[in-house]
Amino acid sequence: MSAVAVYSYTQSVVYVADNILKSLKDIIRHSGLDPSKLVGDWEVLLRGISTWIESRHLEAVKLEIYDPRTDALITRWDVAISYSWDISAGTFWTDTEQLKYAIRKAGLMPSQASYRVVASYKQGRPDVTGWSSCTLRSTAGMVQQSLGTTIEHNGLGANTTYWRKL
Numbered sequence: 001m002s003a004v005a006v007y008s009y010t011q012s013v014v015y016v017a018d019n020i021l022k023s024l025k026d027i028i029r030h031s032g033l034d035p036s037k038l039v040g041d042w043e044v045l046l047r048g049i050s051t052w053i054e055s056r057h058l059e060a061v062k063l064e065i066y067d068p069r070t071d072a073l074i075t076r077w078d079v080a081i082s083y084s085w086d087i088s089a090g091t092f093w094t095d096t097e098q099l100k101y102a103i104r105k106a107g108l109m110p111s112q113a114s115y116r117v118v119a120s121y122k123q124g125r126p127d128v129t130g131w132s133s134c135t136l137r138s139t140a141g142m143v144q145q146s147l148g149t150t151i152e153h154n155g156l157g158a159n160t161t162y163w164r165k166l
Contacts, residue, residue: 009054009156010054011153012092012153012155013050013053013054013156014050015092015151015153016053016151016153016156016157017049017050018046019094019151019158020049020061020079020158021042021046022094023079023094023096023099023151023158023160024038024061024063024117025039026096026099026100026103027103028063030103030104031065031103031106031108032108032109032111033065033109033113037115041117041130044128044129044130044131047128047129047130048119048128048130049061049119051126051128052119052121052125052126052128053081053156055125055126056083056122057121057122057124057125057126058119058120058121058125059081059121059122060078060079060080060119061078061079061081061117061119062076062078062117062136063076063078063079063115063116063117064076064116064117064118064137065077065113065114066113066114066115066116067110067112067113068112068114069112071137073137073139073142074109075106075109075162076136076137076139076142076162077161077163078160078162078163079150079158079159079160080159081156081157081158082149082155082157082158084155084156084157091153091154092154094150094151095149095150095151098148098150099160102147102160102162118134118136120136141166142163142164142165142166143163143164143165143166144161144162144163145161145163145164147159147160147161147162148160
């Protein structure tokens with residue numbers, strides 16, 4: 001018996017969008033925070049991320065972890081999208097071990113910390129119900145650490161970085 005597998009750009013979009021959210025959930029959970037807010041917003045987040053990857057408007061998904069008393073950023077995780085989709089690439093993977101290592105290195109977050117998911121995108125993106133505009137918290141006094149590519153599906157992928165205090 002022989003089998004044939006056909007991958008479409010839409011399948012790649014779904015794989016990458018879903019694994020971005022799974023990665024954010026791992027970051028939240030392994031940082032000592034409660035992922036229930038993310039899980040409760042999963043459908044809206046997935047719909048926005050998928051829509052904007054499909055239309056190639058999404059630049060990055062950012063997880064801001066901040067102190068709700070001062071509104072100051074504690075750390076931020078950025079997942080930047082790479083649009084080099086190629087059906088002949090034939091690879092798909094998510095590097096969860098690299099993420100776990102970086103989360104351990106970043107350390108546990110204070111128990112009072114809160115978080116939110118923010119998307120950055122190109123102009124002309126389609127509107128998605130449940131998403132609204134906002135301003136990112138300042139990264140002044142922080143340095144960015146790159147993990148490289150952490151999600152890949154036929155060339156459509158995501159590169160992850162995190163911000164830490166100097």
